[in-house]
Amino acid sequence: xxxxxxxxxxxxxxxxxxAPLQKALKNVEIGFIAKRLAAADALPEFEALRDNARDxxxxxxxxxxxxxEEYEKKVIASGGHVHFxxxxxxxxxxxxxxxxxxxxxxxxxxxxxxxxxxxxxxxxEKNGITPVETDLGEYIIQLRGETPSHIIAPAVHLNKDQxxxxxxxxxxxxxxxxxxxxxxxxxxxxxxxxRQRYFEADVGIxxxxxxxxxxxxxxxxxxxxxxDLTQTLGKCHVVxxxxxxxxxxxxxxxxxxxxxxxxxxxxxxxxYTTFSTGPKRTEDxxxxxxxxxxxxxxxxxxxxxxxxxEMLRCIRCGACMNHCPVYHAVGGHAYGAVYPGPMxxxxxxxxxxxxxxxQLPNASTFxxxxxxxxxxxxxxxxxxxxxREREFEKHLQPTAARYGLKxxxxxxxxxxxxxxxVSLAMPVLSALGGSKRRxxxxxLAGGWTKHREMPAPEGKTFLQAWAEKQAQEAGR
Amino acid sequence: xxxxxxxxxxxxxxxxVSSDDAARRAAVAQRLSExxxxxxxxRGQLPLEERISLFSKYAQKYxxxxxxxxxxxxxxxxxxxxxxxxxxxxxIRMGDDPLLKGAGFENETVLxxxxxxxxxxxxxxxxxxxxxxAESGTLVLASGPDNPVTxxxxxxxxxxxVRAEDVGGSLEEAFAGIVATYGKGMMPRTVNFVTGPxxxxxxxxxxxMGAHGPRALHIVIxx
Numbered sequence: 001x002x003x004x005x006x007x008x009x010x011x012x013x014x015x016x017x018x019a020p021l022q023k024a025l026k027n028v029e030i031g032f033i034a035k036r037l038a039a040a041d042a043l044p045e046f047e048a049l050r051d052n053a054r055d056x057x058x059x060x061x062x063x064x065x066x067x068x069e070e071y072e073k074k075v076i077a078s079g080g081h082v083h084f085x086x087x088x089x090x091x092x093x094x095x096x097x098x099x100x101x102x103x104x105x106x107x108x109x110x111x112x113x114x115x116x117x118x119x120x121x122x123x124x125e126k127n128g129i130t131p132v133e134t135d136l137g138e139y140i141i142q143l144r145g146e147t148p149s150h151i152i153a154p155a156v157h158l159n160k161d162q163x164x165x166x167x168x169x170x171x172x173x174x175x176x177x178x179x180x181x182x183x184x185x186x187x188x189x190x191x192x193x194x195r196q197r198y199f200e201a202d203v204g205i206x207x208x209x210x211x212x213x214x215x216x217x218x219x220x221x222x223x224x225x226x227x228d229l230t231q232t233l234g235k236c237h238v239v240x241x242x243x244x245x246x247x248x249x250x251x252x253x254x255x256x257x258x259x260x261x262x263x264x265x266x267x268x269x270x271x272y273t274t275f276s277t278g279p280k281r282t283e284d285x286x287x288x289x290x291x292x293x294x295x296x297x298x299x300x301x302x303x304x305x306x307x308x309x310e311m312l313r314c315i316r317c318g319a320c321m322n323h324c325p326v327y328h329a330v331g332g333h334a335y336g337a338v339y340p341g342p343m344x345x346x347x348x349x350x351x352x353x354x355x356x357x358x359q360l361p362n363a364s365t366f367x368x369x370x371x372x373x374x375x376x377x378x379x380x381x382x383x384x385x386x387x388r389e390r391e392f393e394k395h396l397q398p399t400a401a402r403y404g405l406k407x408x409x410x411x412x413x414x415x416x417x418x419x420x421x422v423s424l425a426m427p428v429l430s431a432l433g434g435s436k437r438r439x440x441x442x443x444l445a446g447g448w449t450k451h452r453e454m455p456a457p458e459g460k461t462f463l464q465a466w467a468e469k470q471a472q473e474a475g476r
Numbered sequence: 477x478x479x480x481x482x483x484x485x486x487x488x489x490x491x492x493v494s495s496d497d498a499a500r501r502a503a504v505a506q507r508l509s510e511x512x513x514x515x516x517x518x519r520g521q522l523p524l525e526e527r528i529s530l531f532s533k534y535a536q537k538y539x540x541x542x543x544x545x546x547x548x549x550x551x552x553x554x555x556x557x558x559x560x561x562x563x564x565x566x567x568i569r570m571g572d573d574p575l576l577k578g579a580g581f582e583n584e585t586v587l588x589x590x591x592x593x594x595x596x597x598x599x600x601x602x603x604x605x606x607x608x609x610a611e612s613g614t615l616v617l618a619s620g621p622d623n624p625v626t627x628x629x630x631x632x633x634x635x636x637x638v639r640a641e642d643v644g645g646s647l648e649e650a651f652a653g654i655v656a657t658y659g660k661g662m663m664p665r666t667v668n669f670v671t672g673p674x675x676x677x678x679x680x681x682x683x684x685m686g687a688h689g690p691r692a693l694h695i696v697i698x699x
Contacts (some may be wrong), residue, residue, distance in 0.1 A: 024680070030683030045517045052514050061509070064503040065487040065495065072480075074661065084480040136687060137678035152680060160680055187676060187684045194688065214508050215663045225629050225674040225689025232625045232666070243483070248504075249511040250654075254647035255497065258517070265677070268534060270613040272689070273669035280665050283621035285571070286593040287665050298482050304490035 003051075003352060004336030008359040011334035016451050024159050025331050028150075030320035036373065049258050054377045056252045057244075057313035061304060067213045067246045068295070078278030080291035083347070088118035090134045091296045095120065095205070095238060098292055099129055102236050104202035110220060110227030111135035112207030112238045113151050113316060114296060117351070118203070131205075132197045134226035136190050149332030150263050151339060152318040157331050160186070194226070204234025204288065208259065209315065214249040217277040218293060221260060221270045237276065237288035242270035243297045244312040250273055256315060259375035264317040267469050298410025299351045305385050308337025311346050313376040320370035320380060326363050335360060341371035341381045349387050358396050361387035422461050429457050511660075513648040520611035520646030527610040528697060531643050534613025538672025539685060540688035540693040544640075548575060548698050551602075551637055552584035556636060558694050559587075559600060569598035569631060575698075576604050576637065593624035594631060600692075605638040605670075606657070607650045612615035612671055615695065616650045618657075619666035628668050636670075640699035651680040 004011060015021055040046045060067055072082045085091035099107060107129055109115065121142070124131040133142040137154035141147065143166045155163070164180045167189055171214030180186055198204075206227050210219040220227045220240045231237040247253050261267040280287030303309055321327040321341025331341035337348040337357060345364060349357035361384035370380045391397060392405075411418040432439050433456020441449045448454065460468070478487070488495060522530060532542045543554050559566055570576055578687040581589050594601055603623065607616040615636055619625045628634060644650055648671075658664060674689030685691055 019572045027681040031677070043517060043519075045515055048515055049517075056514075062491065063500055063504050065493070066500060068484060068487070070504065070508060078663075082480075084478070084483050086479050086482060090479060134688065135678070136676045140678070153681070155678055156681070158679075163679055175573060183679050183682045183684050186679055187687060191688060199596065214511055217663055217667075223674070224687035226687065228625070228629050228668070229688055230631065240609070248507050251511055251513045252647055252652040254651065255514040257647060267538070267671070269609075269614050269669065269671040271538070271670065271672050271674055273671075275613075275667040275669075277663040277665060281620075284619060284665055285621065285624045286617060286626045295483075297486070301483060301486035301490050304487060305492060306490075407669045433492075443510070475505055 001321075005348060005352070005357050005358055005359055006336075008334060008363060010334060011172045012330045012363070015330040015334040020159055020162065021157055024157050025328060028153075028156055028322060029328055032265070032318075034055055035261055037266075037303060037321070038318060039262035039266040039268065043258070043262065046259070046262070050377055051377055053259055053375060054313060055185060057249060057376060058317060060248060061244065062248055064243065064246065064304065065457075067248060068243065071211055071213040071216060074213065075278070075291075075293055075381060078216050078291075080216065080293060082382050083292060083294045085296045085398065086298075088296070088298050091240065091294050091298070092120060094294050095240065096123070096127055096129075098238055099203050101258045102202050102290075104129055104236075106130045106197065106201050107205055108131060108132045108134050108198055108201040108202045108230045108234055109138070110204070110206035110222065110230040111138050111154070112205065112240060113148070113338065114207050114242055115205060116148060117298065118240070118296065131347055132194070134194050134198070134199065134230055135222070136187065136226075137448065140166060141291045143167075144384070144458045147338070149340065150318060151341075151343075152321055153317050154299055157333060161417060189322060198229045198233040199434075201230070201234045203236045204230035205238045205239055205240060206231050208239050208245050208291055210247050210253050210256070211241055212248075212250060212253055212275070212304075213246055215275075215277055219253065219273065219275050221257075221273050223265070223271045224266075225272055227388055230274055231274075231276060232287055234288055236290040236292070237279070239276070239291075239293045239297065241440055242298065243300050244314075256375075260315055260317055263373065263375040264318040265427045276285055308346065308350050308383055309450065310378050311343070311350065313378055313381060314347070316343075317375060319373040319375065323369040323373050325365055325369070327365060335363070337462065343378075343383070346352045346383045346387070347382055354394065355388055355396065357392045358387065361391070419461070419463060423464070426457050430459070433455060509510055512586055516646045516648055517611055520609075520649075522645055525631075526641070527645050528640055528643050531584065531610040531613055534610070534620075534698075535615075535672065535695055536613070540613070540672050540695050541677070542697065543697050543699045544697040546699065548559060548637070551576070551579040551696055551698065552581045552587060553602050555635055555695050556584055556587055558696075562692075564599055564633065564634065567598070567604050568600045568649045569634070570602040571604075571624050571627060573604040574622070576602060577663070582684045594626040596630045598627075598631045600633040600635060601627035602635045602637070604628050606642065607653050608638050608643040609650050609669070610643060610645050611647070615668075616653075617668040617670060618654065618664045619677050620664055625666045625668065628670065629689045629692060632686070633692045633694065634673070635694045635695045635696065637698055638643075640697050643697070651684070680690055
């Protein structure tokens, strides 16, 4: 995809002015937060499982080279093939090679963020292979030529009427007067159209939520069943996964599975959790004849041993973006990268470089909700701060921001001067607030007040109020 | 150097470790051979009848329907009843699983039974789940010569028989059962954990049943 991260501010302004987007984004807050909370509350062991999940991934990452070796052995023993890819380009070449050997014309795909990361669909089309996204959300955005705006709900930025318009535009073989006014009708139409494609596909590509070293299995977690049809009906199953998807054992996987669906959609388990090991066995009546795993690095090994290693615990549940006030306000596309939201703000500079992704760690209020809901206890705000430090060190911020910070630092280092300045500014701001106690515009802070009002300060500064409280208590 | 070796060397360099560190290798070997279960929630450790009712509760929460018959010979009648009550043709697709074979479908003369993998034209399929997970209302289905995976996904209605004594408490129990059948570190080609019928919330977060897989899941507990 075209990375537009350096234009985050412009993207965000556009998103805030986009009425259909703003309407659709309301569904994120309504759809996800309460469900996750109810599911977590209903399992008393939830917090202890988060600790275990963190420890499992920390152990795996600390021994990643050895678990990769063990996993590879097991895949080969079960009749599968393992391909290592250092870069996105390497992964694309490997996958194309597998498809060419099977003379593939059509490839079905289960939902996979890794194939978004390596921009597989564009590459397939340039090479004469038709990729068919089968997850409903992915199918919709493929019809629109868009990228996912959310890692588990790719079309969350759209409203029903937009989907209806796309289906009418593309499914021209169906009667034009059909009724598509209900969600059910849209789903049924996609189901019918895609059903045939599974049977036509030469190769089925899925991602993986987990890779299991103990058995050489890949695991996908879905609600629709599209990933399963993709990998069962395609004659060749290709799994594309990044290195950090490894866990040691089935029992380790169980610990994390208890967190994944609850954190993502508030389900106790997703509808389908499927373990695939090798190709179909000789006597099996169905299943793929070939099984390949493409293991992608693409910058991850260089995150190991750094302050960003903990990011590799991420299981892509989407809870951080579901709870992020910035994501709620601007949606996923404004981030301009493959991975949006808080996890994307940490991962994008790691994968694409700080020169490109450096804006994103600033797209945070540091409210800490992302860390508080992260099932893997990834300290996302701390890592965003690390990126901000690096950005400052590299002089990548706009001049105004650097001068602004220096100006503030000058006062912050001189408490008396700071207090004097603040006690001068306070009454002015207070007066600007008028009877409604809201400030609609401020000199030099137009960017701040353009989309929201600033509450006017009430009476005293914190330090003044604190001093009075102390004096009162001393006098008691 | 191959991509594989470059990546493994890169991992070791970043971690500051060497490939011949015996202590690290021992730690990994031990972890894999012990494969110890972690924390199992209290609700995943109930006695049999409570397990079955918890399993039923969660399976229904996620949209499955439940019936219970005394013995496997009650299955064909239950299948016929289900099909009739849903106005479906008296025809099912089924693998040659020994449990299902012993059910006596041949005595249920009104019912047409098609064998083997599904080609996508079947309205109803019948499977045998090797186990179930009470803590989340999940069925455990394993592929094999007599258990086609396509039956789990292509028919509109999926009817699944599970023996009462195979309803386990937790995910860990389900895996222990698989290890007991296939051996440590071994898996059948496909293991499907199924919790309710297929669904999607991809349009405006509204959950609609029957996305790509079965629109309905009917569980028959045997015994």
